[in-house]
Amino acid sequence: MMNREFSLQLLHDMLLVRRSEEAIARHYPQQQMRCPVHLSIGQEAAAVGICAALTHQDQAVSTHRSHAHYLAKGGDLDALIAELHGKATGCCGGRGGSMHLSDRRVGFLASTAIVGNSIPVGVGMALSQQLKRSQAVTCVFLGDGAVEEGVFYEAANFAAVRRLPVLFACENNRYSVYAGLEKRQPAGRKLTALAEGIGLRAWEVDGNDVEAVAELTADVVASLRDGAGPAFIEMPTYRWLEHCGHADDDHLGYRPEGELAAWQARDPLMAMLARIQPDAAWLAATESVLAQRIDAAFQRALAAPYPSPASAFDGIYASPLQEND
Amino acid sequence: MARIHAAQAIHDALHLAMAADPGVVCYGLGIDDPKRIFGTTAGLQEAFGAERVFDMPTAENAMTGIGIGAALGGMRPVMCHQRLDFFLLAMDQLVNNAAKWRYTFGEGHKVPLTLRLILGRGWGQGPTHSQNLQAWFAHVPGLKVVMPASAADAKGLLLSAIFDDDPVVFLEHRWIHAAIGEVPDGDVRVPIGKAATVREGDALTIVAMSYLVAEAHHACRALEQAGVYCELIDLRTIKPLDMATIRASVARTGRLLVLDSGFATGSVAGEIIARIAMDDWSLLRAAPQRLAAPDCPEPTSYGLTRQFYTEAGDIVRAAGKMLGLSQLPLEALPPARTHHDVPGDWFTGPF
Numbered sequence: 001m002m003n004r005e006f007s008l009q010l011l012h013d014m015l016l017v018r019r020s021e022e023a024i025a026r027h028y029p030q031q032q033m034r035c036p037v038h039l040s041i042g043q044e045a046a047a048v049g050i051c052a053a054l055t056h057q058d059q060a061v062s063t064h065r066s067h068a069h070y071l072a073k074g075g076d077l078d079a080l081i082a083e084l085h086g087k088a089t090g091c092c093g094g095r096g097g098s099m100h101l102s103d104r105r106v107g108f109l110a111s112t113a114i115v116g117n118s119i120p121v122g123v124g125m126a127l128s129q130q131l132k133r134s135q136a137v138t139c140v141f142l143g144d145g146a147v148e149e150g151v152f153y154e155a156a157n158f159a160a161v162r163r164l165p166v167l168f169a170c171e172n173n174r175y176s177v178y179a180g181l182e183k184r185q186p187a188g189r190k191l192t193a194l195a196e197g198i199g200l201r202a203w204e205v206d207g208n209d210v211e212a213v214a215e216l217t218a219d220v221v222a223s224l225r226d227g228a229g230p231a232f233i234e235m236p237t238y239r240w241l242e243h244c245g246h247a248d249d250d251h252l253g254y255r256p257e258g259e260l261a262a263w264q265a266r267d268p269l270m271a272m273l274a275r276i277q278p279d280a281a282w283l284a285a286t287e288s289v290l291a292q293r294i295d296a297a298f299q300r301a302l303a304a305p306y307p308s309p310a311s312a313f314d315g316i317y318a319s320p321l322q323e324n325d
Numbered sequence: 326m327a328r329i330h331a332a333q334a335i336h337d338a339l340h341l342a343m344a345a346d347p348g349v350v351c352y353g354l355g356i357d358d359p360k361r362i363f364g365t366t367a368g369l370q371e372a373f374g375a376e377r378v379f380d381m382p383t384a385e386n387a388m389t390g391i392g393i394g395a396a397l398g399g400m401r402p403v404m405c406h407q408r409l410d411f412f413l414l415a416m417d418q419l420v421n422n423a424a425k426w427r428y429t430f431g432e433g434h435k436v437p438l439t440l441r442l443i444l445g446r447g448w449g450q451g452p453t454h455s456q457n458l459q460a461w462f463a464h465v466p467g468l469k470v471v472m473p474a475s476a477a478d479a480k481g482l483l484l485s486a487i488f489d490d491d492p493v494v495f496l497e498h499r500w501i502h503a504a505i506g507e508v509p510d511g512d513v514r515v516p517i518g519k520a521a522t523v524r525e526g527d528a529l530t531i532v533a534m535s536y537l538v539a540e541a542h543h544a545c546r547a548l549e550q551a552g553v554y555c556e557l558i559d560l561r562t563i564k565p566l567d568m569a570t571i572r573a574s575v576a577r578t579g580r581l582l583v584l585d586s587g588f589a590t591g592s593v594a595g596e597i598i599a600r601i602a603m604d605d606w607s608l609l610r611a612a613p614q615r616l617a618a619p620d621c622p623e624p625t626s627y628g629l630t631r632q633f634y635t636e637a638g639d640i641v642r643a644a645g646k647m648l649g650l651s652q653l654p655l656e657a658l659p660p661a662r663t664h665h666d667v668p669g670d671w672f673t674g675p676f
Contacts, residue, residue, distance in 0.1 A: 100429050102431075125395070131377070157387075
């Protein structure tokens with residue numbers, strides 16, 4: 001049984017992610033966020049539960065669907081919303097958009113857009129942590145689709161060879177865009193067995209149960225700090241909205257009828273609310289503060305300037321090319 | 326100053342860099358095996374330990390990404406590949422991550438990663454052990470690309486690459502490993518982005534890279550026997566191109582011949598010629614020319630490769646055509662190698 005303060009923090013962070021994603025979905029049709037967005041509604045518990053076990057010294061990398069990971073790791077909300085608007089105040093100054101987020105002050109190294117592409121970068125970060133005798137660890141967020149990329153095996157294998165302090169946090173939402181798991185992997189496969197086959201220590205936990213994820217992750221991260229070697233946590237969960245965009249896409253018929261409804265009945269946020277029964281005044285105040293923060297983030301993003309067109313050509317190199325024209 | 330081979334110079338640069346900075350790590354297939362990557366990594370693991378110098382899983386793509394992540398974590402990784410062609414498995418990490426990271430994520434992110442890619446030639450290297458893809462790498466914003474031709478530049482450019490804060494592709498021709506030259510002692514770096522004028526002349530500007538600089542030297546010496554003095558520019562860096570040095574030379578000679586070890590279409594030679602033609606048309610007294618690899622995979626057979634490569638004789642013929650020479654001093658060239666497919670009779674394979 002967790003202490004109540006911690007449980008309330010988990011609930012708060014899930015509310016932050018859910019309300020932020022809802023606001024993004026609500027504002028998206030206004031055409032001010034002119035980049036693809038991949039929303040995490042339905043998957044908040046995995047992000048929040050994992051990040052609750054990490055400090056700001058610990059590093060995380062993520063995927064195209066990374067708003068939840070960024071926010072759960074402590075990333076700046078204003079900078080996220082501004083980034084979606086392509087503004088100079090965005091976390092990447094408008095260069096990355098939704099699929100490239102970073103906030104190094106809180107150890108959110110980066111998210112990248114190509115499936116599987118940030119996995120080895122996270123493992124390399126863990127190598128640097130080991131070489132520096134750091135106590136910090138790295139969390140690599142990935143999905144079930146990325147487990148099909150060769151780079152996952154390559155990187156996980158090296159992590160096992162060197163016993164690197166890396167956690168592979170796998171959100172299995174069963175779909176790679178519109179392709180269900182049954183089209184992509186043989187029936188009966190366990191991702192945890194596959195991970196164990198490469199030499200990772202592996203667990204499965206309900207990805208819609210934030211407390212279960214947080215409890216397991218706390219133990220696993222402690223073992224990583226003790227040098228127990230890389231770990232893999234599979235978290236079955238479900239994406240409610242369309243793969244890319246703000247709307248519902250269930251009418252396209254790529255998911256079995258009733259599947260979404262069944263998962264929505266297992267809403268990770270409602271489950272947590274039901275379990276810890278927060279004080280009504282606490283909940284109202286929390287919702288109110290979050291609504292104000294989110295509303296302010298959108299107002300600031302809209303008011304912020306775009307970066308100047310000429311600045312598009314700056315900063316390609318850390319030590320600039322000595323163009324000898 | 327010491328008179329050493331380029332392979333020894335590369336070895337010396339690695340030892341110097343690892344001694345100077347504990348963040349330098351060095352890895353690649355075969356780095357600690359009995360052959361030590363043509364001797365270039367000899368003694369490295371013994372001197373700096375298996376944690377910083379290590380062989381790797383056969384996983385080019387992830388290991389490149391791991392280098393990127395380690396670089397972001399404060400290391401200066403040096404990754405070695407005995408042939409460039411294997412590194413093609415890592416293009417996602419190179420192009421989508423290494424090259425883009427700094428631009429996308431901004432200050433506070435830097436990727437000081439060095440990729441040593443060795444280019445094969447001859448001895449049946451064939452279609453997939455011999456590619457000179459410098460133009461590919463130069464095409465991608467965010468990468469720097471160097472290509473030494475001499476022992477001194479091999480050391481000086483490798484040191485610059487390792488201590489540069491951006492990803493640098495270090496293209497190391499197998500045949501320059503045997504190039505002997507005077508190499509400065511200690512941490513003497515050759516700046517990235519500066520070409521070298523290695524012969525002076527006023528008849529024709531010849532721009533070359535990597536091993537072709539050696540063939541060009543032979544051609545220039547022969548042409549000098551006929552009283553024709555060519556200016557020879559060793560590019561040294563492919564990205565960024567040192568156009569100022571090339572332009573200043575073309576202003577004196579009015580003629581430009583570019584030698585490129587890569588395939589002709591989309592080549593670095595084409596880029597140089599385009600820039601001179603667009604920006605400096607009035608300097609030209611003749612149409613610029615290039616000698617590049619044919620747009621054809623390299624065959625393996627001793628028989629099929631006889632005329633595949635740009636040799637000194639080809640350069641003399643191209644120069645003669647551009648200069649309208651009635652007599653070509655081909656007899657002044659050094660005697661042909663016994664076998665066209667090796668850098669010298671001392672080379673007996675296997676790669």
